[in-house]
Amino acid sequence: MLHPDDPVLVTGATGYVGGRLVPLLLVRGRRVRPAARSLDKLACRPWAAHPRCEPVQADMLDAASLDKALLGCRAAYYLVHSMGSAGRDFAQADERSALNFGEACARAGVERIVYLGGLGDDNAELSHHLRSRHRTAHNLARAGVPVTHLRAAAILGAGSASYEILRSLVERLPVMITPRWVHTRCQPISVRDVLDYLAACLEHPETAGQTYDIGGPDVLTYEDLFQLYAQVAGLPRRIIVPVPLLTPRLSAHWVRFVTPVPASVARPLIEGLRNEVVCRDDRIRRIIPLDLQGCRETFQAARRELKDRLVPTCWSDAGQVRAPEWLVCGDAPYAGGEVLEMAFRALLDAPPERVWPAVESIGGERGWYFADVLWKLRGLVDRLMGGVGLAPGRRDPERLFAGDCLDCWRVHACEPPARLVLLAAMKSPGEAALEITLAPRAQGRAELLLRARFQPRGLAGQIYWWALWLPHLALFRGLLRGLARAAGARVLEGPSLAPPANGQGCAVRR
Numbered sequence: 001m002l003h004p005d006d007p008v009l010v011t012g013a014t015g016y017v018g019g020r021l022v023p024l025l026l027v028r029g030r031r032v033r034p035a036a037r038s039l040d041k042l043a044c045r046p047w048a049a050h051p052r053c054e055p056v057q058a059d060m061l062d063a064a065s066l067d068k069a070l071l072g073c074r075a076a077y078y079l080v081h082s083m084g085s086a087g088r089d090f091a092q093a094d095e096r097s098a099l100n101f102g103e104a105c106a107r108a109g110v111e112r113i114v115y116l117g118g119l120g121d122d123n124a125e126l127s128h129h130l131r132s133r134h135r136t137a138h139n140l141a142r143a144g145v146p147v148t149h150l151r152a153a154a155i156l157g158a159g160s161a162s163y164e165i166l167r168s169l170v171e172r173l174p175v176m177i178t179p180r181w182v183h184t185r186c187q188p189i190s191v192r193d194v195l196d197y198l199a200a201c202l203e204h205p206e207t208a209g210q211t212y213d214i215g216g217p218d219v220l221t222y223e224d225l226f227q228l229y230a231q232v233a234g235l236p237r238r239i240i241v242p243v244p245l246l247t248p249r250l251s252a253h254w255v256r257f258v259t260p261v262p263a264s265v266a267r268p269l270i271e272g273l274r275n276e277v278v279c280r281d282d283r284i285r286r287i288i289p290l291d292l293q294g295c296r297e298t299f300q301a302a303r304r305e306l307k308d309r310l311v312p313t314c315w316s317d318a319g320q321v322r323a324p325e326w327l328v329c330g331d332a333p334y335a336g337g338e339v340l341e342m343a344f345r346a347l348l349d350a351p352p353e354r355v356w357p358a359v360e361s362i363g364g365e366r367g368w369y370f371a372d373v374l375w376k377l378r379g380l381v382d383r384l385m386g387g388v389g390l391a392p393g394r395r396d397p398e399r400l401f402a403g404d405c406l407d408c409w410r411v412h413a414c415e416p417p418a419r420l421v422l423l424a425a426m427k428s429p430g431e432a433a434l435e436i437t438l439a440p441r442a443q444g445r446a447e448l449l450l451r452a453r454f455q456p457r458g459l460a461g462q463i464y465w466w467a468l469w470l471p472h473l474a475l476f477r478g479l480l481r482g483l484a485r486a487a488g489a490r491v492l493e494g495p496s497l498a499p500p501a502n503g504q505g506c507a508v509r510r
Contacts, residue, residue: 012079044401060097146209157191356417369482
């Protein structure tokens, strides 16, 4: 059995499961080494300053970073998945990552790996997604380190992709036309129970090198799940019409218009719904006896978390916040191609500390302070193009952290009360960034600066920028006025066009 002072590596620590497992292990007295590609994202987590927490940077495709992260570790959790970030090649990326990680663990002398995979019998009908999860377990073990493979069906909890798809469908569609998969049986498990199983494995050495099915107490069809959620939410019974010709692949395309989950994430999940995912092996129940949470209780708990805004992690948390090269200091302004820019400034009769809360609470339910219909229209266009649109919203209504989703943006940097940098997550013929800064001025005033940058890709990018130049002119001016109004500050000067910053400084610091 591991000693509490032995460091335990948790990969995927900024993801949905990993971000919840780290604090649970800390509460249980473990010395935890959370790993992610972005140290900035790790630093923003509330547990990052815990005395037994040692955040490290690691990339599954970088052997040197893995060797450094695993130094001194006797156990490691593998909670990494490329789905949604590697396009159609996510299975190949997962295979490479698992092989690299298993080999790195062998070099470091790690005694065991704990991996969370997916349920499903190996056969010709197994979906691409579930088959990839099984191959990942095989590749992790190829270097000889014992792997504990926990196989789960849908993981339900506030913020999980499966829950958000189900919740959105039931709440928004009183009538659903679905594929035949609604009659497929599944055995969902609450995220609470998944975390308890993961954490308890370290306390049971006999689980090393074993594969276990984990599931909740309920075996239901997906139609049963829809109707059960409707009951819990106080909604009328949903009318569900199965259509044989509507395949899971087609379903994934229309699901993105109804739910906040993009097609790149929804499609692999929905294609897997054709496979029955029910536990065939209950050995884990005897080794780690838990009072498992049923689907009704899980739905009730998830709704309470969402209502009270107590959702610690979300499906959209995963992924690296990588600034475009042209936005980072180091190269000449002209390196890498032309960067187009539009900037506005305004002088306010309030200090930055008073204005900042309005900056940090932008987006989500509060909106963008001006012409929200235009933002919604842009979000709709993005959804039609296969992007996320405005659906992700924001996790916390008042605070932002690096890596957070903010409607169709990702937070790259948030430095109260001076600077917010957003990177566009929307589909466009180029890369875009939006920076809002506050600087103190004499007599307790603040200079508010908004700077939009765009690096076009080819002619389409040029057309896109100049076609939206006039709308952006009105939109950004209105945004600054609305922001000042939300902060209760009077605009003394502007908003007026500001000179470009190209060649004068960098928006993103290394």
